[in-house]
Every structure is written in structure tokens, then in C-alpha cells.
Amino acid sequence: MTDTPRPADQGDALDQFLCFSVYAAGLAFNRVYKPLLDRFGITYPQYLALVALRDSNGRTVSELGGKLHLESNTLTPLIKRLEAGGLVTRNRDKQDERVVRVALTDAGRTVVDEALGCVPAAILEATGMQPQDLKALNVSLASLGSALRNGAAASDADGR
Amino acid sequence: MTDTPRPADQGDALDQFLCFSVYAAGLAFNRVYKPLLDRFGITYPQYLALVALRDSNGRTVSELGGKLHLESNTLTPLIKRLEAGGLVTRNRDKQDERVVRVALTDAGRTVVDEALGCVPAAILEATGMQPQDLKALNVSLASLGSALRNGAAASDADGR
DNA sequence: CTTGTTAAAATCGTGCACGATTCAATCGTG
DNA sequence: CACGATTGAATCGTGCACGATTTTAACAAG
Incomplete structure (x- = not known):
């Protein structure tokens, strides 16, 4: 534990790719979340969906x-x-039968609330970083994400 | 196009989660890469694997x-x-028949080299960011990733 | 009212990521 | 040499992500 005798993941071309850092950090987050969310019987994308629903059911x-x-x-x-x-x-909207409205059940709300009560703190600890550093990183990544999404649209509208 | 008239992705709880920014940026990268790599007949993870092989075949x-x-x-x-x-x-190692050694073919090397010749520049443009900012973000994310990976190992060795 | 169009959700096939397991080769020790 | 343990790769089942297509509902003329 004092040393990691694997010199294999330094100095390679991949480490120069921002996309790879994002990819690898995503994998790593997933692995930290998995045991935490297993206890609630949900996966990481499901957790994100439940959190989104909590905000606007x-x-x-x-x-x-x-x-x-x-x-x-x-x-x-x-x-x-x-x-x-x-x-x-899941219920079809009475006004417009095309749309399906998704709402948390009581059990669902309980699960999200309990998960939010302990998971974020565990994640914060796993990062080993200071909250203000994480916040700064979050802002940078959010702007990167929206640049990538808008950039794709722009090159469509651009000239191809 | 000058503005994004969708007020839906601001101010939600998800936006406060670093993990979500990483997740969303990963999705966004994937979508930018896909059309670029389709022309070479490879996927994004396959591209990463080929780049890794180029360094140490x-x-x-x-x-x-x-x-x-x-x-x-x-x-x-x-x-x-x-x-x-x-x-x-793919070839079994003659000294140790358990291990499989993977090597680029000439065609494989050609594909990686051609892809590296144009894809990274296109990605850089899609991010719309300055190279030094991307580099800083890369360093932060790499350290986040290794913290998440080591943190899991540390909590293993720690109290359990 | 009918027909063409748009829109929302669902369906299908492929590839990735992962936990759990299996299989074969190697190694360690007697 | 033998045999249990370890190691490297492969296999299997589940869930995610996505392009392409389909289905159903709403809407807009005519």
C-alpha cells in the first residue's frame, strides 16, 4: 500500500488525452458508487434519474x-x-396521450432521500479532495460538456 | 442558436454533482467522437485501445x-x-501459454496513425477551449481518477 | 372528415462495462 | 513427481448508451 509498484499508467499517449481522463474518471466513479448503491438496489444511472425526479416530480x-x-x-x-x-x-398524460409522466412513489422518495443522506458524503471522502476544488472542477467540466454538445450543433449549422 | 432557450438544465441538484458532470462530459465526448471514428470503422473504446497499443505493441x-x-x-x-x-x-505467449499478446497489424497501425492525424484536432476544436485550460483540466481529472481508484483500495486496507 | 406532418415514446440490434464464474497453465511446496 | 493454490484469459448474464426504425397520438391543411 505504501508503494504502487505498477509504473504502467504514466507517460503514455493516452494520459495526454482529456477525453481519456474523463472516461477513466467516469469508470472510477462508477466503481465507487456501485457498492454504495447496491444496498438500495439501484444502479448509478438509476440513481441519477431518481435525483432528477426528486427535483421535479x-x-x-x-x-x-x-x-x-x-x-x-x-x-x-x-x-x-x-x-x-x-x-x-409511469402514466400517460390525460391531455396528451403521447407523453408519459414519471413520478416517484413513496418508496422511491424514501430511497432517494436515504441515498442522498449518505452517498454524497462517502463520494466526497473517496475523492480525497477539498470541496472548493471539486466545485471548481465541476464548473469546468459542466462548461466542457455544454461546449461539446453545442459544438456539435454548431458544426452542423456551420458549413458541415 | 445564439442562445440556448432551454432553461431546463440549470439549477438542478444534479448540476451540483461532480460525478454527473463527469458522466455527462463522457456522454458528450462519445457523441463527438462517434462520427469521427465511424469513418475508420472503430468505436471510441477501440480507439483508446489502439492508441494504447501504439505506445507499447x-x-x-x-x-x-x-x-x-x-x-x-x-x-x-x-x-x-x-x-x-x-x-x-492475438497470440499466446510461447513462454507462458496463459497470457495473450496483442499486437497492431500494419492495417491497424495505419488506422491509428491516420486517426491521430485528424481526430485530436477536431476534438480540440469541439471543446472550444484553450489547450492550456484543457491540460489543467486533464491534470485535475487524472488525479481525481487515481484518488477514486486508490481510495477504494485504501478503505479496503483501512478498517476492513 | 381525410390525409400528410410532426412529435413522443417504445422497440430492436450492437457494443461496452462489470460481477461472478470457469478453464487452463504455471508455480510452490512437499 | 504430485497436488493445491494462484494467475491470465475467457465466458455468461445484466444493465447502459446509441443509431435506426416503428407505433401511436396530436396537429394542420385541404
């Missing part, structure tokens, strides 16, 4: 997708699994 | 996994797809 699949940056082809099965677990309900 | 599956932070259950099928595409070869 009864949103449509599209609206949820807008927050999570996912389409219905990914969200529909995920939400159905949450429904099968009794954490959310 | 003939590495074992485990060594490659050490660089990419992946296990054989993920790498084996990925490498077999690269082999099916004629980009790498």
Missing part, C-alpha cells in the same frame, strides 16, 4: 432526458426497471 | 487493461472485434 420522459442528456431509447427501459422495483410510476 | 491483455482500467471480461470481446477487423493479432 411528474416530468415527462423527454424532460427527464433533457436533464440527463439521454434519449427515450435509453430511458424507457431504465424507467421500466425503476417501475418494476416500485420506485416510480 | 505486443502487450498482454492484462497490461492493456492496466492502462485502460478495464478487465479481461470487457477487453477480450473488444480485442476480438479488432482482430475480426484485421487491426490487431
Whole structure:
């Protein structure tokens, strides 16, 4: 533990790629979250969806997708699994039968609240970083993400 | 286009989560990479694997996994797809028949070199950020990633 | 009312990521 | 040499992410 005798992950071309750091950090987050969320019987994307629903319950699949940056082809099965677990309900909107509104059940709200009560603190500790550093990193990454999303649209509108 | 008239992705709890910024940035990177890599017939993880191989050809599956932070259950099928595409070869080591050595073919090397010739520049442009800012972000993220990986190991050795 | 169009969600096929397990080769010790 | 333990890779089942397509509902002329 005092030394990591694996000199293999330094100095390679991959380490110069920001995209790889993002990719690897995503994998690492997933692995830290997994044992924490297993106790609630949910996965990491499901956790994100539940947190999004907590903020604005009864949103449509599209609206949820807008927050999570996912389409219905990914969200529909995920939400159905949450429904099968009794954490959310899915109901067609009476005014517009095309849209499906997703809402937390009482059990679902309990799970999110309990998870939010302990998971973020555990994650914070796992990062070993100061809250203000994490916040700064969060701001940079959020702006990177929206640049990548808008940039793709811009090059479409641009000239191709 | 000058403005993004969707007020839906600001101010939510998710936006306060660093893990979500990492997750969303990863999705966004994937979407920018996809059309760029489609022309070479490879996926984003396959691209990362080829770049890793370019640095140290003939590495074992485990060594490659050490660089990419992946296990054989993920790498084996990925490498077999690269082999099916004629980009790498897989050979059992003569000294130790347990290990499989993966090497770029000439076609594979050509693909990586051509991809590296144009893709990184396109990605840089898509981020719309200055190289030094990206570099700083890369350093922060790399340290976050290794903290998350070591933190898990530390809590293993720590009190359990 | 009918027909063409748009919009939201769902469905399908492929590839990734991972926990758990299996299989074969190597090694360690007797 | 033998045999239990370890190691490296592969296999299997589940869930995610995505492109492409389909289905159903709403809407807009005519």
C-alpha cells in the first residue's frame, strides 16, 4: 500500500488525452458508487434519474432526458426497471396521450432521500479532495460538456 | 442558436454533482467522437485501445487493461472485434501459454496513425477551449481518477 | 372528415462495462 | 513427481448508451 509498484499508467499517449481522463474518471466513479448503491438496489444511472425526479416530480420522459442528456431509447427501459422495483410510476398524460409522466412513489422518495443522506458524503471522502476544488472542477467540466454538445450543433449549422 | 432557450438544465441538484458532470462530459465526448471514428470503422473504446497499443505493441491483455482500467471480461470481446477487423493479432505467449499478446497489424497501425492525424484536432476544436485550460483540466481529472481508484483500495486496507 | 406532418415514446440490434464464474497453465511446496 | 493454490484469459448474464426504425397520438391543411 505504501508503494504502487505498477509504473504502467504514466507517460503514455493516452494520459495526454482529456477525453481519456474523463472516461477513466467516469469508470472510477462508477466503481465507487456501485457498492454504495447496491444496498438500495439501484444502479448509478438509476440513481441519477431518481435525483432528477426528486427535483421535479411528474416530468415527462423527454424532460427527464433533457436533464440527463439521454434519449427515450435509453430511458424507457431504465424507467421500466425503476417501475418494476416500485420506485416510480409511469402514466400517460390525460391531455396528451403521447407523453408519459414519471413520478416517484413513496418508496422511491424514501430511497432517494436515504441515498442522498449518505452517498454524497462517502463520494466526497473517496475523492480525497477539498470541496472548493471539486466545485471548481465541476464548473469546468459542466462548461466542457455544454461546449461539446453545442459544438456539435454548431458544426452542423456551420458549413458541415 | 445564439442562445440556448432551454432553461431546463440549470439549477438542478444534479448540476451540483461532480460525478454527473463527469458522466455527462463522457456522454458528450462519445457523441463527438462517434462520427469521427465511424469513418475508420472503430468505436471510441477501440480507439483508446489502439492508441494504447501504439505506445507499447505486443502487450498482454492484462497490461492493456492496466492502462485502460478495464478487465479481461470487457477487453477480450473488444480485442476480438479488432482482430475480426484485421487491426490487431492475438497470440499466446510461447513462454507462458496463459497470457495473450496483442499486437497492431500494419492495417491497424495505419488506422491509428491516420486517426491521430485528424481526430485530436477536431476534438480540440469541439471543446472550444484553450489547450492550456484543457491540460489543467486533464491534470485535475487524472488525479481525481487515481484518488477514486486508490481510495477504494485504501478503505479496503483501512478498517476492513 | 381525410390525409400528410410532426412529435413522443417504445422497440430492436450492437457494443461496452462489470460481477461472478470457469478453464487452463504455471508455480510452490512437499 | 504430485497436488493445491494462484494467475491470465475467457465466458455468461445484466444493465447502459446509441443509431435506426416503428407505433401511436396530436396537429394542420385541404
